Amino acid sequence: MKTEPLHIAGHTFQSRLFLGTGKFGSNQLMHDAVVASGSELVTVALRRVRLQEQEDEVVSHLQIPGVKLLPNTSGVRTAKEAVLAAQLAREALQTNLLKLEIHPDPRYLLPDPIETLAATEILAREGFIILPYINADPVLCKRLEDAGAAAVMPLGAPIGTNQGLQTRAMLEIIIEQSGVPVVVDAGIGAPSQAAEAMEMGADAVLVNTAIAVAGDPVAMAEAFKLATLCGRMAYEARMGSVRKSAEASSPLTAFLGQE
């Protein structure tokens, strides 16, 4: 069963499920979940190397045929820091793809829209393919699109909360208005919520915590794969409209006779 492929700035994705790689119990589990998810775009973070310690190397576990890496800028607080982080990410991973995230607030990890827009303007001029993580703000999404973002990634709920599409009404406006792909990122906690986003017309979803902290992350990755596909198929099949009053599914002729 195939759905339309997704195109982001020259990159083509058959799977509309993007995966975050945080919080997995081991690199092997992360690898197996990525494979089970069918995802073709997975995020990695960047951290300062702890010089005297041997740390397990993550990238070798993600060298999976058909899977591209999407480095993020998690940990930065300003546009200036984000630009340096992006340049380091490009150098470390040899990719122009970038998940731009600037969230100085440690409690809710909500993205800073002003710094994100400023960083997008700079990084677009430097040739990055920018996927900014932002609040579900339709005006901001248009501004980011105008600034050169290749996609927008509005949140459903704060990172790691598994609360689902709390921002649903705003996501609908973003999807309606956007001239670039819309990837619902953050907060998706259940496969049904991924399907819901896809049915609404989101171009993709990005899921991490819901898979990584599941009792069986590999099985959950496959459940999200199917749900994302299911939601997209429903969207492409064009769902019927919601009505207030009933509309009969069976003929209403009075076959037992009248009079």
Place this chain on the structure above:
Amino acid sequence: MNIYVNDEETRIDSGQTLASLLASLSGGRQVAVAVNDTVIRQEEWSDYPLQDQDRVLVIAPVQGG
């Protein structure tokens, strides 16, 4: 002379290049480097002489969402 590697004060010989510093510190990991907030590409490491008080930032990919 002294430099700062990820904010840690580190004593090195004068004339040491970025390549030799990283060979001794990074343990062969895939890293990217900035000196004084400017990214230095890997092909430039062997010709890049470190200066006293340089701030060297060494990062590597890790799991993240």
